[in-house]
Amino acid sequence: MAEAYPWQQALWQQLAGRERHAHAYLLHGPQGIGKRALAERLMARLLCQQPHGLDACGQCKSCLLLKAGSHPDNFVLEPEEAEKPIKVDQVRELVSFVVQTAQLGGRKVVLIEPVEAMNVNASNALLKSLEEPSGDTVLLLVSHQPSRLLPTIKSRCQQVACPQPSVEHSQAWLASALPDCDESERRELLTLAAGSPLRAATLQAQGIVEQRALVTDGVKKLLKQQQSPSQLAEAWGSVPLLLLFDWFFEWSQLILRYQLTQDEEGLGLADMRKVVQYLAQKARQDKVLQTQAWVLEQRQKVLGKANLNRVLLLEALLAHWVQLPGSR
Template sequence: MADAYPWQDALWQQLAGRSQHAHAYLLHGPAGIGKRALAERLMARLLCQQPRGLNACGQCKSCHLLAAGTHPDNYILEPEEADKAIKVDQVRELVSFVVQTAQLAGRKVVLVEPAESMNINAANALLKSLEEPSGNTVLLLISHQPSRLLPTVKSRCVQQACPLPSEAMSLAWLQQALPDCSAEEHHELMFLAAGSPLVAVKMHGQGVIAQRAQVVDGVKKLLKQQISPSQLAESWNAVSLQLLFDWFCQWSQLMLRYQLTRDESGLGQADMRKVVQYLAEKAAQPKVLNMQDWVLAQRQKVIGKANLNRVLLLEALLVQWASLPGPG
């Protein structure tokens, strides 16, 4: 049975309580808020032969087959390799499944995640199935970045925004999920995860709090000329490039905000507050703007999985960062 999260209760009542279902749903929202669990829960409810209220019974033949991963009327489409595209040949196999008759004489349910990973040819190949699926078929598309989807894909789905939990609800859930962490660690994880509790749990498992402390310490040493950019770049091998560029992008934005407003309450997390303020006061604004433009451009390459030389890229970042305090 898929996990049920308390911040999804109202949406679940709405989705599972429908007497008639759309042929395609687009469940969208930030990563780490439980969209996959919601889709799997709905998939189980739609395939169940004897649903109990709003939930699948968990006991019928269909539920047992689904739990075993052998349900003949269920199809899950994902990239063949992590962070790669869903290819047109994969979608053609899905289309062949959609046109078949349901083997258990009920619905067929398809789950696609992440929908934005379909390349253009793959997305176009799915359009007819989205518009006119054969038989009693429901397609559940999950998207973390719906802006990357073709308008023709979005227009053929019922678009359903999935709720981001409130801070209080997230912290209460984290206390149960990570009982050995302190309240301070829960707050820090939620900040680092941009409010997504499931991402916070994943980050905890990856040791991101310790990585953040290492990066902050390294930046301070760099500005004091206690370590070189190349040495620092090498020491960050365990930290993901996207996390690093997320943080540096955020710090450059905070610098610009402070230069414009002089509002000390907007200097971000305590661990980098003094550094951000120092750089904002010592760096020329055009220099900070150029730095931010460069960081944003490189971050897009990192997100797009471009083939980058990690050490050289980080060295270039740190050389620019170290040169911020000084003449423009």
């Protein structure tokens, strides 16, 4: 059974306690706060033949089939490969499932995650099922970035904003999930994950601490002219592109903030504070804004799964960055 997170308790009581359910829910919020687990928990509750209070019983035929991954009235749609789009053929398979009769005589439940991974053709193929689902079918759409969804998708769903955990909840959960990390490491991971504890644990498992050290060290060497953009573009081959663009966008924000406020408490994590302060003092504000706009534009291309030449893109990013000092 999916984990029940304490920060979701009020929302869970509201969702699971309903006598009548919407035909489609859009569960949205930042990545790493437990939306997928909430959707799976609700999916189990909707399919269960003998619910126990607000939760699935875990023992009936439906629950056992779901646990085994062989429930005939359950359909999970997600990218075939990580970071790849959901294809229109996958959605057509889902549409065929929706029009079928439930084999166990109850509901059919569809889970799609992340919904924004669908391209325009795939999204359009889903619209009919969202508008007029066949029989007693409930669609659970999970989105980390609802702003990227077609308005026609959002308008056909009941939108449910999933709560972000408090700092206390996040720290307590992360302490249990990562007992080998000390408190300062967990705080840094939460900062890198924008306060989302599950994402913090995922990033830790992916080696974000080592990746971050590699990147920050490279930026410092770039500014000291000890390494070239092309050398760093090759050296950062294992670091996810989106993570890199997130960091460079955040650093540009911190530079602008310091230029406006001179607040040394707002320089971000310790590993880049001196660099941020140095660039804020040496770079023209309009140049920082231009660089930030370019970073944001390229980040959108990365999010849109555009077919990009990684090395050339990183070389261009670093070429923008190295030109910031002395632009006053």
